[in-house]
Amino acid sequence: MPNLIALQTLLFKEIYRFLRIWPQTLLPSAVTTSLYFLIFGRLIGGRVGAMGGFDYMDYIVPGVILMSVITNAYSNVVSSFYSSKFQRNVEELLIAPVPGWMILTGYVGGGVVRGIAVGIVVMGISATFTDLHFEHPPMIVLVFALTATLFALAGFLNALFANSFDDISIIPNFVLTPLVYLGGVFYSIDLLPELWRRVSLGNPILYMINAFRYGFLGVSDVGIERALIIIVGFIVVLMLWALWLLKRGTGLKS
Numbered sequence: 738m739p740n741l742i743a744l745q746t747l748l749f750k751e752i753y754r755f756l757r758i759w760p761q762t763l764l765p766s767a768v769t770t771s772l773y774f775l776i777f778g779r780l781i782g783g784r785v786g787a788m789g790g791f792d793y794m795d796y797i798v799p800g801v802i803l804m805s806v807i808t809n810a811y812s813n814v815v816s817s818f819y820s821s822k823f824q825r826n827v828e829e830l831l832i833a834p835v836p837g838w839m840i841l842t843g844y845v846g847g848g849v850v851r852g853i854a855v856g857i858v859v860m861g862i863s864a865t866f867t868d869l870h871f872e873h874p875p876m877i878v879l880v881f882a883l884t885a886t887l888f889a890l891a892g893f894l895n896a897l898f899a900n901s902f903d904d905i906s907i908i909p910n911f912v913l914t915p916l917v918y919l920g921g922v923f924y925s926i927d928l929l930p931e932l933w934r935r936v937s938l939g940n941p942i943l944y945m946i947n948a949f950r951y952g953f954l955g956v957s958d959v960g961i962e963r964a965l966i967i968i969v970g971f972i973v974v975l976m977l978w979a980l981w982l983l984k985r986g987t988g989l990k991s
Contacts, residue, residue, distance in 0.1 A: 738830075740978075743839060743843075744839050744842060744843055745845070746837070747830075747840070747843030747847075748842075748843050748846045748847060748850075749845075750843075750845065750847075751813075751817060751843060751844060751847020751848075751850075752847055752851075754817060755813055755851045756845070759949075761849060761965055762809070762813070762855075763855055763858055764883060766805045766808075766809060766855045766858065766859055767858055767859065767862055769974060770801055770807075770859045770862050770863070771862055773797075773896055774797075774798075774801070774838075774863065774866045774867075775860070775866075777797060777923060778797060778867070779795065779818045779866070780796035781793075781946060782794050782797075787963075788901070788924070788925060788953070789925050789927075789954070790956065791954055791956070792867070792932060793866045794866060795867055795868075795954065796925075796950075797869065797922060797923055798863045798867060798869065798952070799950040799952070800920075800921065800923065800946045800949070800950065800952070801859065801923030801948045802859045802860055802863060802903060803862070803881075803884060803922075803945060803946055803950070804854070804917050804922055804946075805852075805856060806852040806853065806855065806858045806881065806884055806885050807852070807884060807885075807888045807913070807942070808852050808857040808888075808889075808909070808913070808917070809852045810848040810852030810857040810884075810885040810886075810888040811854075811888040811889065811891055811892040811893065811895075811909065811913060811920075812892065812909065813847060813848040813852070813857055813889070813891045813892065814844050814848035814890075814892030814893045814896065815849040815892035815893070815895045815896045815899070815905045815908075815909075816896075816905065817844060817847065817848075817894040817896075818844050818893055818896035818897070819895075819899050819902070822896065822899075822989065823963055824929075825901075825987060828989075831986075831989060834899075837956050837980055837983035838980060840983060841890075841893060841976070841979055841980060843892055844889075845886065845889040845890055847889075848885065848888070848889030848892055848893075849882070849885040849886055852884075852885035852888070852889065853881060853885055854883075856881060858863075866990050868950070869953065870955075871952070871953060872951070872952065872953060872954060872955035873951060873955065874949060874952065875952075876948065876952035876961075877949065877952035877953065879952075879969070880945060880948045880949045880952060881949070881971065882988050883945075883965075883968045884945045884968065885954050886948070886972055887945075887968060887971055887972050887975065888913075890938070890972065890976055890979055891908075891975060894975060894978065894982070895908050895981050896986070896991070897979070897982050897987055898929060898985075899988070902977075910956055915934045916940055916942045917942055917952045917985065918943035919937065919940055919943075920937075920940050920943045920945070920946050921937070921943050921947060921958060924942065925958055926938075934960065940991070941967055941968075941971060943958070943959065943970065944959055944963070944964035944967045945964070945968055947964060948961055948964040948968070949958045949959075949966060950983045961991055
């Protein structure tokens, strides 16, 4: 029971933290999404025409939604946990009788909630630009949750290794953003030359976006079962890695 109270407290703290500053955590994604749909969907989409058998606006909607989930789930955890390290209040958790898996669950849970919350906001904005299709709703919910979990875990790992605030911006700027934009958000990889199509298949975000798009439109550039296996596989690997690092005290013990 004490452990359950600790988990509830940590989750509440993480959720309250981003809700309290919602103009900084929820509103920017809404504004950015509106610009994406206005520029890529309305202005450029009319010139592009159909993509994958659908209107271009409809085609990019799933990718733009998932892009917001990825960035927000990641940034919520990396900023929150590193701030706890920087302010040294994470030491209170380490000396308390709270197991590592509970610390991980609390921070990751907060990131997942923010990622899904922003995703729902972006989905609502999407509905004002086009009629949303829901071919496979369970797949939408599943990929929503799995993707938010995966990148919340990635954000936690980044925070563990970070030694300065600059370190928590390197991965999002130079790794995460390029992978997201090259993950098929705005195009089908079938349009690429064979060489670059094969290269794109090495991008794990491609599988997440296509599985999510399959939930909305029923089309995908990759096999859905393969995509789910890759997503779940990454979650398991990152989770075990994070728990192992917590047990060792990597990045936490001076």
